[in-house]
Amino acid sequence: MDIHRFTRIAFENFNVENGDNYTCFRHARNPVNSMSLNSINQIGRLIGFATVFVAMILPGILPVRAIVTSDAYGTHIAEPNQPMFGINHDGVIQILRNGNFSCSGALLEGGRHVLTAGHCVSNPNGAITVRFELESGFLDIEAESWEAHPQFSIVPGSDVGIITLAERAPTSIPRYQPLGDTGSEIDVPNFIFGYGVVGHALTGKDVRDGRKRGGMNRYEATGSINAISSATVGGLMTDRWLFSDFDSGLAENDGFGFHFGKPDLGFGDDEVYASNGDSGAPIFVASPLGFAIAGVVSGGARYPGSPNSDLDTLVNATWGQFSRDTRISAPENYRFIVERTAQALERIPIGIRRESGSLYLNIGGENTEPVYVKSSSDLTNWHDFAIFNSGEAPAELEIDELSDAVTPRLFFVAFTERVE
Ligand SMILES: [Ca+2]
Numbered sequence: 001m002d003i004h005r006f007t008r009i010a011f012e013n014f015n016v017e018n019g020d021n022y023t024c025f026r027h028a029r030n031p032v033n034s035m036s037l038n039s040i041n042q043i044g045r046l047i048g049f050a051t052v053f054v055a056m057i058l059p060g061i062l063p064v065r066a067i068v069t070s071d072a073y074g075t076h077i078a079e080p081n082q083p084m085f086g087i088n089h090d091g092v093i094q095i096l097r098n099g100n101f102s103c104s105g106a107l108l109e110g111g112r113h114v115l116t117a118g119h120c121v122s123n124p125n126g127a128i129t130v131r132f133e134l135e136s137g138f139l140d141i142e143a144e145s146w147e148a149h150p151q152f153s154i155v156p157g158s159d160v161g162i163i164t165l166a167e168r169a170p171t172s173i174p175r176y177q178p179l180g181d182t183g184s185e186i187d188v189p190n191f192i193f194g195y196g197v198v199g200h201a202l203t204g205k206d207v208r209d210g211r212k213r214g215g216m217n218r219y220e221a222t223g224s225i226n227a228i229s230s231a232t233v234g235g236l237m238t239d240r241w242l243f244s245d246f247d248s249g250l251a252e253n254d255g256f257g258f259h260f261g262k263p264d265l266g267f268g269d270d271e272v273y274a275s276n277g278d279s280g281a282p283i284f285v286a287s288p289l290g291f292a293i294a295g296v297v298s299g300g301a302r303y304p305g306s307p308n309s310d311l312d313t314l315v316n317a318t319w320g321q322f323s324r325d326t327r328i329s330a331p332e333n334y335r336f337i338v339e340r341t342a343q344a345l346e347r348i349p350i351g352i353r354r355e356s357g358s359l360y361l362n363i364g365g366e367n368t369e370p371v372y373v374k375s376s377s378d379l380t381n382w383h384d385f386a387i388f389n390s391g392e393a394p395a396e397l398e399i400d401e402l403s404d405a406v407t408p409r410l411f412f413v414a415f416t417e418r419v420e
């Protein structure tokens with residue numbers, strides 16, 4: 001039996017339909033094969049769908065239904081102003097469509113843009129509001145515009161979108177950088193925060209309680225289509241999808257181990273799985289100089305047939321299933337993001353000074369706004385080297401900890417946030 005051929009995986013997309021007809025779902029009455037987007041249909045023809053879960057929520061009648069957890073039901077709540085896994089998650093937000101919760105997202109550097117999934121912002125109609133949950137309460141900022149990646153409905157793995165806010169978010173709220181270093185997100189711990197449905201891995205997804213939750217997982221495969229093959233387990237540089245599995249800690253529920261011969265038993269109590277309403281949620285990895293967003297939540301899946309790592313026969317966020325996220329470091333996705341956030345940033349002149357073996361960066365200007373000092377070894381992918389909040393940027397920054405042997409060439413650039 002060749003189980004390493006394309007898996008006929010069943011998929012769902014992780015936003016919640018709120019009657020606005022903007023999601024990937026048409027209607028819930030006939031949940032089988034009811035996905036409507038072109039890209040999904042194309043993939044459906046290629047590999048077929050075993051089952052498709054569709055959530056239908058009537059606005060104002062039923063509550064829309066965070067992240068499904070492994071240790072117990074409803075755990076891992078991410079409280080405002082309380083960093084989790086070393087990440088200040090206050091920049092992870094709810095997206096409201098016409099006043100109703102629809103998706104999750106993350107504030108990007110510059111403070112004017114929110115990163116989410118393409119299918120959360122592909123409908124040009126209606127109104128979008130971004131809701132920050134702060135210690136002081138909710139802060140809502142209206143969207144000025146929104147757009148999905150130009151290839152969203154054409155090239156699988158382009159499920160990424162940007163919301164432009166009508167005004168810049170307060171500088172006290174953290175902003176995040178996209179990961180540009182392709183391949184560095186594979187087989188390392190990652191950290192997700194989202195506002196989707198709550199649930200326990202034993203029984204799967206349940207209702208939504210409005211809380212943000214955080215947890216861990218690991219990307220173990222990539223894909224150029226909505227499916228995993230043995231060739232893409234371990235990851236290919238060219239693929240735009242990222243896949244993880246939902247581990248119980250037992251080999252029998254280890255999706256990649258059981259079906260693809262790549263054992264990894266997960267993160268125990270901290271292992272989580274995205275579900276409805278987590279669409280667009282950021283997945284962070286630790287880069288050498290801080291956290292960066294490696295993926296945004298797009299959908300979930302299970303391996304069809306039997307035997308199966310899944311606890312049951314449904315795409316319902318139980319242990320043994322697979323998650324599929326959009327790869328941010330894919331050059332086409334990374335460029336899409338950086339080109340837009342660049343509009344909210346302004347270059348600051350910098351200079352280099354070398355004195356008695358130490359290297360210093362002179363940062364010009366008054367800098368009353370946040371300052372981002374970025375470094376790159378290839379002039380394409382830029383990492384945050386240092387970030388300073390309003391008025392905290394020093395005139396000079398010592399950078400001599402970098403060994404010439406490790407980084408033979410390193411370029412620097414500095415930005416501040418544009419004030420409109
Ligand atoms: Ca896993």
Ligand SMILES: [Ca+2]
Nearest residue numbers: 310314316318
């Ligand atoms: Ca299942």
